[in-house]
Amino acid sequence: MxxxxxxxxxxxxTVLHSDDIITDCKIKGNFRIRGMKTTNPCxxxxxVIFEMMANENIGVISEIKxxxxxIIRKSTNLxxxxxxxxxxxxxxxxxxxxxxxxxxxxxxxxxxxxxxxYHIPAILLFNKIDLYNDEIMAYxxxxxxxxxxxxxFCLEVSALRGDNIDExxxxxxxxxxxxxxHSGVGKSALINKIVPGFKxxxxxxxxxxxxxxxxxxxxxxxxxxFGGFIIDTPGIKEFGxxxxxxxxxxxxxxxxxxxxxxxxxxxxxxxxxPRCAVxxxxxxxxxxxTRYHNYLNIINGREMDIEGWELK
Numbered sequence: 177m178x179x180x181x182x183x184x185x186x187x188x189x190t191v192l193h194s195d196d197i198i199t200d201c202k203i204k205g206n207f208r209i210r211g212m213k214t215t216n217p218c219x220x221x222x223x224v225i226f227e228m229m230a231n232e233n234i235g236v237i238s239e240i241k242x243x244x245x246x247i248i249r250k251s252t253n254l255x256x257x258x259x260x261x262x263x264x265x266x267x268x269x270x271x272x273x274x275x276x277x278x279x280x281x282x283x284x285x286x287x288x289x290x291x292x293x294y295h296i297p298a299i300l301l302f303n304k305i306d307l308y309n310d311e312i313m314a315y316x317x318x319x320x321x322x323x324x325x326x327x328x329f330c331l332e333v334s335a336l337r338g339d340n341i342d343e344x345x346x347x348x349x350x351x352x353x354x355x356x357x358h359s360g361v362g363k364s365a366l367i368n369k370i371v372p373g374f375k376x377x378x379x380x381x382x383x384x385x386x387x388x389x390x391x392x393x394x395x396x397x398x399x400x401x402f403g404g405f406i407i408d409t410p411g412i413k414e415f416g417x418x419x420x421x422x423x424x425x426x427x428x429x430x431x432x433x434x435x436x437x438x439x440x441x442x443x444x445x446x447x448x449x450p451r452c453a454v455x456x457x458x459x460x461x462x463x464x465x466t467r468y469h470n471y472l473n474i475i476n477g478r479e480m481d482i483e484g485w486e487l488k
Contacts, residue, residue: 177235181222182397182405189218191226191235192397201226201235214248214260220395220407221246221263221352245294247354262354262395262407267347268298271357271366274316276307279358281319285429285470287356288328292428293420296354299329299347303362306334322464327430335365345370350403367398367408374398422475426454429471431463445475 179193189201201224203217218224218240225239246263268291272279284300291298300323308316320330331347333340348370355363368374397407420428422445427433432446438453439446446454446468457463 177227178223178225178241180397181218181220181224183394184216184218184220184396185394186216189224189237191224191237199226199228199233199235201237204236204238214258216260219246219260219262220397221265223264245296247290247294247296249290261356261409262397264352265296265354265407266351266404268296268354268356269301269348270298271301271303271355271361271363272319273304273358273361274302274308274319275312276304277358277360279361281322281466282470282473283358284323285467286474288323289420289425289428289474292430293424299331301344301366302330302332303335303366305332305339306337322466325431325464326467333366335362335369338369341366341369345402348400348402348404348406352397352405352407354407354409356409363408367406370406371398371401373401420474425471425475429467431457431467432471435463447472447475 177193179191179199181189182192182198183190187202189203191199191201193199218237222243223241224237225241226235226237228235243263245265247261247265247268248258249261268287270284270287272284288298300320302316302320305313305316316332320332324330329347331340331343333344344366355367357363395407395409397405399405423443426436426444426446432454435453435457436444436446439449440451441449444452444454446452454463454468458465458468
């Protein structure tokens, strides 16, 4: 039988198949996909072939169908391996807050670079705008302008008041949508606002560290009543880059990609080379300086600490 994985808890996978029947499945043996060193060989969104075990109401996954894309990150515990977040995604939605907790631009850019690398359109939802004072709102507009100018669709939302939820529904309709972000940014609260019947568990912010408490502990896909699916993922503390060369990363920053062929050298890293069109654009304010510095952090392998800030 063929179905789609809608829930992954590590060793068990819930598969949705014919007539909306769901079956809990295990993986047959210990296989890898195309040599990919992942902590989980399959994930939510994967289309799989499985067989029912004799005299038991569980299935065994024997084949994973070809993916048209996936999104992965470094495993937090095994740095040499990767964790597969989800597969066959139409749209990646990153939920951001500029306060309580604060999402760093370094984290945002690592997420966007990964989405670009796997050809997944991304949109940014700025949540909790109902909580901001004038100072925080000014910073919010600054951050939002960075990404709007880079070509990304940005939308202000409030899970508490319901601001722009109707527009989010239009954006998600008939698509497989990956929802991601730091713990505490309000992913589950937003999803509950979009489809109240889901009633996902929400958490509070730690008063000591202003970090979010994990409420989603595994990836899960839900069918949307207006068409499509939403994939809710665990809150991500860090987003390490995987398997990209310095030369490739340029092409995952859309505003840099437009200028890369104007550099003197074809393999320009936009770091120290002369007559670099990207560096010139940064100096002239055409490319945002923050984005450029985050690019340099990525190509030089500077990772983030658990709060998402670049390490010094």
